[in-house]
Amino acid sequence: MIKTAIRSTILLFILLGFFGYSQDKKNFSNIPTILQQIIPNDRIDSWVLVYNSYGKNQEIRTSGGKKDYTPQFSGFNLFPSEDSFYYIAYFTGGKMNYITDLEGLKKFVGKIDNAEEAAIVLTTEGYMVDEEFKDVAGNYYEDPANYYLDLGKLTSKECPYQKTHFTLTVNKSSGAVSKIKDNGTYIELYNKKCANNPRLLKIQKKEEPKDEPKKSTQRK
Template sequence: MIKTSIRLTVLVFLLLGFFGHSQNKKNFSGIPNILQRIIPNDRIDSWVLVYNTYGKDQEIKISGGKTDYTPQFSGFDLFPDEDSFYYIAYESAGKTNYITDLEGLKKFVGKIDNAEEAAIALTVDGYMVDEEFKDVAGNYYEDSANYYLDIGKLTSKECPYQKTHYTVTVNKSSGAVSKVKENGTYIELYNKKCANNPRLLKIPKKEEPKDEPKKSTKRK
């Protein structure tokens, strides 16, 4: 009886811990909001986050006053999109600088200050917050030591187009990834060009039995 009660107690605590983590999960609130949570660690006088879509610039965030900058014709994106990109213009020591790629963005972020910055840092390794599938690839929870991010990655551009989701553990103190857990494929798309598209596989037709030639009967 005592052993049984101990086992039940342990099971209850495990379940409470599991449900506690599940309930504390938060969805990322979109790429623009993720980028607005950046807290640069280097000495920056002012900076502006610019979103360019179809050739038109829109200032998403201005920090530290006005920044004089030249519009850029290329930039970065946390989620693959052919028609838009972001860039950052910032002033430091009287000089204007630009962030137009993910490596530069990670350096600009510096020390990880929040879950959004952890997600930004992981984009360099191909991970992404998938706004279309937040339940599996766009949320996180945290404890005193780590951020636990459920995010996606494009794992195949060939046939079929495929995305896989992961749980990535990022240490709050060091910003280092301590664990990556693969959770499986959550989207798989075939198109007409895919030779391995199941919908295009031809089912071999069964040959219909040939009628045997009728024997002719001769009249006597």
């Protein structure tokens, strides 16, 4: 009887701990911090993560002995931006190599080691950490088996411009996405050129001429 009670108590604490662990949501801080969490799976002698803004290079992270590299004029972004980009210069096998696109970044990351790497890999499928709306599209929680990431996605560049947020379940062992939950649109922007702009439709409705009352004809 006592053993049964002890086992039940232990099981209860395990379940409570599991539930608390899985529901502890954390916001991703920012894009540079996410990229700094990369743990390459291939053997790399040294590498440097560079941020280029308006033509100026800034080294965000260096790992291993520093080697001379050639500044790049294009790169990748985890969040859409026209004025800046990132690139990685890495030295292996006696040769300097460069990563300037998301597919190359995905290969460099390799096996997913943390939630930040999961977010990085998912950018190759159009998802993004939206730094302006972290509560809906820039956070995650985890349990022993999976990462659960809330990320945004640009679902329309036409009228209206839309962003939708999703919850993606990523298996820690395989890195595979086992579930995608659509949480709906969190940004919907119209402009003057949008034919389906609700505000424009209201204005047009107000400007529509009212039907003039029919004049009654009097018999003489």
